[in-house]
Amino acid sequence: MAKQYDVLFRLLLLGDSGVGKTCLLCRFTDNEFHPSHISTIGVDFKMKTLMIDGIKVRIQIWDTAGQERYQTITKQYYRRAQGIFLVYDITSERSFQHIMKWASDVDEYAPDKVQKILIGNKSDEEHKRQVATEQGTKVSGGYFMQYYATLSAFSQRSYPYCLQINGGKNGRTRKNLLFSLPLTLCMCFQLN
Numbered sequence: 001m002a003k004q005y006d007v008l009f010r011l012l013l014l015g016d017s018g019v020g021k022t023c024l025l026c027r028f029t030d031n032e033f034h035p036s037h038i039s040t041i042g043v044d045f046k047m048k049t050l051m052i053d054g055i056k057v058r059i060q061i062w063d064t065a066g067q068e069r070y071q072t073i074t075k076q077y078y079r080r081a082q083g084i085f086l087v088y089d090i091t092s093e094r095s096f097q098h099i100m101k102w103a104s105d106v107d108e109y110a111p112d113k114v115q116k117i118l119i120g121n122k123s124d125e126e127h128k129r130q131v132a133t134e135q136g137t138k139v140s141g142g143y144f145m146q147y148y149a150t151l152s153a154f155s156q157r158s159y160p161y162c163l164q165i166n167g168g169k170n171g172r173t174r175k176n177l178l179f180s181l182p183l184t185l186c187m188c189f190q191l192n
């Protein structure tokens with residue numbers, strides 16, 4: 001039987017309820033958008049397998065509930081994550097203010113070397129924007145996050161796997177693949 005994958009990455013989505021974590025995940029895995037908000041209960045996950053430079057990469061993305069009452073459950077998933085997306089909604093100042101709290105939970109419960117990526121979602125709602133891009137840049141720098149992107153789960157246009165991982169097949173190590181992958185994942189969403 002063919003090997004199902006060469007490497008597995010476990011990624012986690014965190015952020016307040018309603019910022020669009022589930023929608024980002026559905027856009028990434030199924031290229032779908034759900035206009036209604038059905039709150040995640042506890043945790044859920046989806047998987048996607050990508051071929052990146054001849055390597056079969058399985059990405060397992062855990063979608064967590066933003067609601068406070070599930071946080072005892074969701075924190076149990078932090079320690080196995082290799083990458084964490086901290087998501088806020090650009091039209092909600094409050095969701096952005098809470099990023100500091102999510103980031104300090106990550107510091108407390110996730111592995112030290114976890115990749116952290118800040119995502120400002122709902123960039124299609126520019127007219128309702130409450131959080132300037134510069135504020136995102138400042139916070140991501142302050143919390144040692146690797147990347148910062150504004151995205152839209154609503155937007156259909158995507159750039160699937162357009163980022164190539166540097167290094168030839170033989171010279172590539174798992175370590176640099178791991179480092180590069182979260183950015184690849186970001187690039188799979190609509191970047192603008």
Ligand SMILES: Nc1nc2c(ncn2[C@@H]2O[C@H](COP(=O)(O)OP(=O)(O)OP(=O)(O)O)[C@@H](O)[C@H]2O)c(=O)[nH]1
Binds near residue numbers: 022039
């Ligand atoms: N305009 C717009 N709406 C979005 C976008 N992403 C999500 N939404 C809407 O925001 C609402 C909440 O989205 P969800 O993905 O369910 O939010 P969540 O963060 O998973 O929420 P919890 O499961 O409660 O933590 C839904 O009504 C979505 O349709 C986006 O990029 N643009």
